[in-house]
Amino acid sequence: MTALTADKAAAWMADFAASIAENAELLTDLDRQIGDADHGSNMNRGMKAVCALGSEFPDAPALLKKVGMTLVNSVGGASGPLYGTFFLRLAKELPSSGDATPEVWGKALRAGLQGILDRGKAKVGDKTMVDALTPAVDAYDEAVTGGAEFGQALQAAAAACAEGRDSTVDLVAHKGRASYLGERSKGVQDPGATSVTLLLESAARTLA
């Protein structure tokens, strides 16, 4: 069992917010090269709003659901609905009792990923956050099946996420604004794959 209190979920979000703030300029600069130069500032605005939510939450799923709604209604662009849907679906799968087995966590992460796929309709190889998050969730499941503890599985997920992020450099974008560049989108790391890696790295640091 992995105890997931509202405090722990809040620590995850605080760590992610700090990481986004630290990397906002990098995210915006990547987006400037293949998108429209606002991913860092948008995510930063959204996570600042998340940090301002306070601590009046009975349990982690309640907090994470609110995080989803907050991101939907503060980030804008494509990232708002995508990140928002991720957290809404994730929260739905987590028990309010605060106890979740690594398997339940795996199901929740998978549901979050599925939410992003449903909303954005991107596939692996389209040069989006899906290219990082899909191998991350796969690596998590594989680690858990192999008997890894929650923390180890999260670390495996974060590492696979980073690898997936790096793989986007050589891809040609097929979704979002970068897709209008065609071949010219090659050579730049995808901003969404970059920010979702920060999210999983934060999870590995704070949740286990």
Added chain:
Amino acid sequence: MKKLINDADTVVGDALRGIEAAHSDRVRVDHEHHLIIRADAPVKGKVGLVSGGGSGHEPMHGGFVGRGMLDAACAGEVFTSPVPEQMQVATAAVDGGAGVLHIVKNYTGDVMNFEMAAEMAAEEADVRVESVVVDDDVAVTDSLYTAGRRGVGLTVLLEKIVGAGAEEGRDLDAIVELAKKVNGQGRSLGLALTSCTVPAAGKPTFDLGEDEFELGIGIHGEPGRERKKLAPASDMAQMLVEPILADLEFGGDVIAMMNGMGGTPLLELYLMYGEVTKILEKAGVKVARNLVGNYITSLEMAGCSLTLLKADDELLKLWDAPVNTPGLRWGC
């Protein structure tokens, strides 16, 4: 970056205060949700028209709120789609009992946010919401491997025509049909001479050499179809007209818009319009109505876009109907 701003983070809210100060006879501003709403909304029995998108394209969309055009516009951050909450509040504010149409430009973020807003509205409220997605940009050719054709200049013409239809008292189904008709009959293509600078980013979105231009740009400074060497205006007009005429059969009357991207003087826009009409005349296309000016912009980007809309008697009659908005006004 040189801009007339207080703070990059408050640009949109600060500009909305100016819009309110300038146009409170026709619109009211919801500062909490960044909405521009027709002063007399909701209009009882009329289909409500809501549009919205990132800021930085002024006068679109806020400048097109008023009698004969939009009922509300949701202002997103600069070049960033507005969020579902804004769209929900706008929808509720303009619902006069005949349903509401969302006019959405085909950009990934706009489409997703309007989709979420429509889902939430369907769950919570009893107002009927329909959507139409505008995708008129011929620069995007391979729509299987892209997010599809973007919604650009045609949005202005569509908002005018559909606005007139709603003002006439057409019901929501008829309005949806009219919007789809306009979208099916119009095409656009743009070019940029310079990039633009998003205030929060602080530097130009892309780099263009002194002797280059970008053909097929969208309206967010996202790069276009190809980069070319500068040429005389007559040649550049040809590069705009040809792909549009190749994409759709345009015999007969059209409504034409020569639109400035924000940083190009009217002198050059008229010069380009003159070149375009010469080419159209040769191709047997007759411009029945036109707009020349800055209607859907990309901050301070220099460049222009051309939109052509096949116009039959129905569309021309709706085009000529009175409109009274900050950005377009005639017949009243």
